[in-house]
Amino acid sequence: MAGERVAKGLSEDYPRALGPGNAMNAPDILPKDRLFLAETHDVFNVSRPLVDLNLYLEDRALQEAVGREGAAWAHDDLAAFGRHIGSADYLALGALANRFGPELETHDRFGHRVDLVSFHPAYHALIKTSIEHGLHASPWTEPGPGAHVARAARFYLHTQVEAGHGCPITMTFAAVPALRTTPALAALWEPKITARVYDPRNLPDGAKHGLTIGMAMTEKQGGSDVRANTTRAYPTGAGGAGQAYELVGHKYFVSAPMCDAFLVLAQAPGGLSCFLLPRWRPDGSKNPLQLLRLKRKMGNVSNASSETELRGALAWMVGEEGRGVRTIIEMVAMTRFDCMIGSSAGQRAAAAQALHHCSIRSAFGRVLSQQPLMANVLADLVLESEGALALTMRMARAMDRRADPHEDLLVRLGTAVGKYWICKRTPNHAYEAMECIGGSGVMEDSPMPRLFRESPVNAIWEGSGNVQCLDVLRAMQKTPAVVEAFFRELEGARGASALLDRWVVALQQELGDLADAEYRARDVVDRMALALQAALLLQHAPAAVSDAFCASRLAERSVRNYGTLPRGVDCAAIIARATPRA
């Protein structure tokens, strides 16, 4: 309340009496009981934690996407999940898992090699929830219409609580299609990989009820270019798919090293191949995958990422010899899709914090979200987040319908385009949301620093930005039908916006001339992503959202900050639709 006394409970004379030189007299002037009860000020016009909310029911865009893309059947389940993980106690797990990061022990006190990473109980609790709700496997164990969509929605919600633990969940989920290339291995491993049991015990796979899977491709001399891998694989017998090898070399980034097994790339006699490498050998001895140290990461802190050496580690070949990239790409395609979900979730979490704060805090006599310039910024953040979600959930539906050639082609192109664009747009989005909150948004006891530090990670791993754009080009060159599928996908919105229609014509010209394509790849993929997002929003979002998206993203001006929406945008409607109520 403006004008309220700062030194509450003290007499009007007190500040003057306590003026320079008089401080020592204070005890004589004030009755003692009043001095000890003194309060310096009231706390008012401040925000409160965004907790005890239903993360699903407070997200209208998500509910619409779930229904539209084929998973309306999952609504009740998602509502129960959203309530559970939106409680204050549950949301606290995300902060705890990051405040108390993982620790490595290479040896026990007697000198035996152990290679153990210990995590805060909050991290285990998050993984347990993910596994018990099928985030690691539900489309494989319960395939059918909407299976990927429902799983994507759950992953989107849970990532808003905590992103780092999603790494092993994603890798476990993504390993299944790669493993299926070798049915004998899949038959042995898949039941426990897909079981809804989190079993973190450090035991051989045979003694456990549920298994998690990691991946190890990157080496010091090459991450994007895995052909540079020098780790060697020596057959212990005949060799070939499903057969045993021993691996010697190193892997420079192995995240979630407490996983029960890893998909690993190594040079076999017949070329770069994919292997399944367990933590334990079948005879119960420790497999020599040795952890040298944990990375000190700026974000993704709850999740351990290790540097390792393989000293004759036993592994079985997955897929054909010499076709390692082809095999592991089945896994990588899924992890890239999860990066889309994860970064869309990061955007939603950041926007939700900003909207919540600005709906409470006033400055210069008005609630921030009603100040015209702040409304412009907030609405812009919401548009970005809605575009990200729409594209992500459309890709989820395409995954559910891969038997349809159009959908299959869309998966190939759309996940590369979407992974690049959504992940790339997230860091600045997180920063702008932080700025909406002001100084408190920078403080470590706010969720914003964690969202901000997490925000670049998805763009860099699983194919960094340039690599994604080059992958889009590769897809268009190798399978020209993906380009037709892309334009077919935009057809549904034809005529809905003159801006989009013009944009599509320009894109057609652009894609018709692939001279200097590598040099121009980012520009081309940016335009493709915006076209897909605009087309989806025009077909499915309220006009306030889709019109503003097109007016701001498809207009001539190419360099813009958030908060530069043009005149005529109904910011209030966009903000009202997205503001969560705790």
Ligand SMILES: Cc1cc2nc3c(=O)[nH]c(=O)nc-3n(C[C@H](O)[C@H](O)[C@H](O)COP(=O)(O)OP(=O)(O)OC[C@H]3O[C@@H](n4cnc5c(N)ncnc54)[C@H](O)[C@@H]3O)c2cc1C
């Ligand atoms: C937190 C974290 C966890 C990770 N966990 C794992 C893991 O569990 N398993 C695993 O295998 N890896 C993991 N990685 C590694 C990650 O996948 C690699 O860092 C990534 O693939 C990039 O490889 P690099 O670091 O060697 O960079 P480089 O390959 O050297 O790339 C550097 C830059 O060059 C660009 N570039 C590359 N080629 C071209 C080109 N032809 N044209 C233009 N630009 C190009 C890239 O886009 C990138 O921006 C993790 C990384 C991080 C940050």
